[in-house]
Amino acid sequence: GEDVEQSLFLSVREGDSSVINCTYTDSSSTYLYWYKQEPGAGLQLLTYIFSNMDMKQDQRLTVLLNKKDKHLSLRIADTQTGDSAIYFCAEDRRGNTDKLIFGTGTRLQVFP
Amino acid sequence: DTAVSQTPKYLVTQMGNDKSIKCEQNLGHDTMYWYKQDSKKFLKIMFSYNNKELIINETVPNRFSPKSPDKAHLNLHINSLELGDSAVYFCASSQGGGATRLNTEAFFGQGTRLTVV
Numbered sequence: 001g002e003d004v005e006q007s008l009f010l011s012v013r014e015g016d017s018s019v020i021n022c023t024y025t026d027s028s029s030t031y032l033y034w035y036k037q038e039p040g041a042g043l044q045l046l047t048y049i050f051s052n053m054d055m056k057q058d059q060r061l062t063v064l065l066n067k068k069d070k071h072l073s074l075r076i077a078d079t080q081t082g083d084s085a086i087y088f089c090a091e092d093r094r095g096n097t098d099k100l101i102f103g104t105g106t107r108l109q110v111f112p
Numbered sequence: 113d114t115a116v117s118q119t120p121k122y123l124v125t126q127m128g129n130d131k132s133i134k135c136e137q138n139l140g141h142d143t144m145y146w147y148k149q150d151s152k153k154f155l156k157i158m159f160s161y162n163n164k165e166l167i168i169n170e171t172v173p174n175r176f177s178p179k180s181p182d183k184a185h186l187n188l189h190i191n192s193l194e195l196g197d198s199a200v201y202f203c204a205s206s207q208g209g210g211a212t213r214l215n216t217e218a219f220f221g222q223g224t225r226l227t228v229v
Binding site: 033042044105 | 145147153154155156157202204206217218219220221222223
């Protein structure tokens with residue numbers, strides 16, 4: 001996961017917006033994903049964006065993609081304590097073999 | 113109901129033992145994966161199988177041997193377990209395994225926490 005970079009921690013107050021950033025490496029990646037991992041649980045797909053889009057909104061989630069800078073972000077509006085988890089971005093790295101390459105994960109802590 | 117199921121959920125074993133983790137998916141997907149998540153939460157792909165055929169082997173020690181009896185199952189066998197093998201292992205599946213696939217959304221199992229003592 002070292003090739004896809006994320007900041008390790010983010011702490012926000014309940015009700016505020018959270019922005020989790022990710023820098024990926026492969027400009028040919030077709031899809032980029034955000035996964036959520038709650039404590040002791042597996043990964044849950046939150047949302048994804050196709051590489052020819054620059055924004056996707058899904059309820060409280062907004063994904064922004066800057067393909068030129070290979071920068072992806074996830075904004076969570078009105079963050080709740082239930083949003084506390086680790087968030088992973090992932091790129092779909094294509095080539096002779098297709099791999100989902102994960103970022104290092106960002107631990108989001110929401111406090112009252 | 114569970115789309116991707118792994119067993120066991122927890123596994124504690126001594127160094128040197130051989131153990132297996134099983135994975136089954138009922139989504140009709142033709143590609144399955146094993147990922148390892150270490151203590152720092154880094155996730156790395158280990159293996160990928162497409163229609164029972166090994167596609168990706170990410171320089172994993174040959175003590176790890178995946179086996180896919182059919183495209184709905186991908187089991188992971190580990191020989192001579194070492195302390196450094198302690199991690200959470202995730203199985204996943206997705207539809208498609210080549211450049212023609214349109215969506216690489218992968219569904220993950222709940223993970224198997226392996227502790228080697």
